[in-house]
Amino acid sequence: MAHDEPTDAPESGWRRETIARLALGGGLLFAGGWAYLALRLVRSAPRQASRAIRTGLRPGAIGRAIRTFPMAFLFRGRGREVVALDRRCTHLGCRVRASSGGDQLLCPCHGSRFDRQGKPLRGPATRPLRRLRTSVDSRGEVVIHVED
Ligand code: FES
Structure with a gap:
């Protein structure tokens, strides 16, 4: 078949x-x-982008008065250490500015206040401003390292 x-x-x-x-x-x-x-x-x-802010200042030129850079504050702390703080508010990221007397750091967006160490004094921010790493470059000038 x-x-x-x-x-x-x-x-x-x-x-x-x-x-x-x-x-x-x-x-x-x-x-x-x-x-x-x-x-x-x-x-x-994870992003490890880091930006360097060249301050053009030698460590000896940094005093108690707050120096304001676009992304950071720089000054000498109580223990004579160089302090660099991130200016981005820990609430929603607005740019914080120094008060006229330089004793507080103020956020213009929602009113958060921080002390000179970056500790929140008034909300809505609850976390301190970020402390930034500093170094001294080959010219003997302070560099602030801002990491995203
Ligand atoms: S962004 Fe600073 S208080 Fe809201």
Whole structure:
């Protein structure tokens, strides 16, 4: 008995087309999933961007008066140490400024106040201003390191 060859009936063409479409859709979903995961991985990678603020000041030129730079305050603390504070308010990031007497640091956005050590005196900010690292460059001048 001779075996009949499968015919190219319209129903089998429809099946092949459906399977091909499903395979294509699955492949696109798979590739999209990997692209999404790769994007999330890149975005969640810790950023270690650091900016250096060249103050142009020798350590001996830094006194008790607060010097204001675009991203930081710089002054000499009680223990004669050089203090650098991040000017970004710990509430929502507005730029903090020094009071006229220089005894407090004030946020113009929602009224937070900090003492000279960056400790919050009045909210809504509850966390202290960030202390920044300083170093002395090859010219003998203080550099402030701001990290994101
Ligand atoms: S951003 Fe400073 S108090 Fe809100």
